[in-house]
Amino acid sequence: MDVYDEIEIEDFTFDPATQLFHHPCPCGDKFAIALDDLLDGEDIAVCPSCSLMVRVIFEPEDLDEYVDQ
Incomplete structure (x- = not known):
């Protein structure tokens, strides 16, 4: 699968x-x-x-702050 770019999760809204x-x-x-x-x-x-x-670059623990929102 060709992706346009790889972007860190912190750069997403x-x-x-x-x-x-x-x-x-x-x-x-x-x-x-x-x-x-x-x-x-x-x-x-x-x-x-x-x-x-795009591929989202993240670690599973990066998502912890969003789970309860």
Whole structure:
């Protein structure tokens, strides 16, 4: 699987209402990945408007602060 880039979890914005992490995509939309997907070990965030994907760089303990939000 070809990814556009690898981005640290700290560079994403977390929305507690939707439980999604977002990061700007070059196309003008946003890459998105759900907290539950990250907890399940998935690490690919996709852009809904184009074919680009990025790998989210994180350690499982990085997610602890988001689980209770």
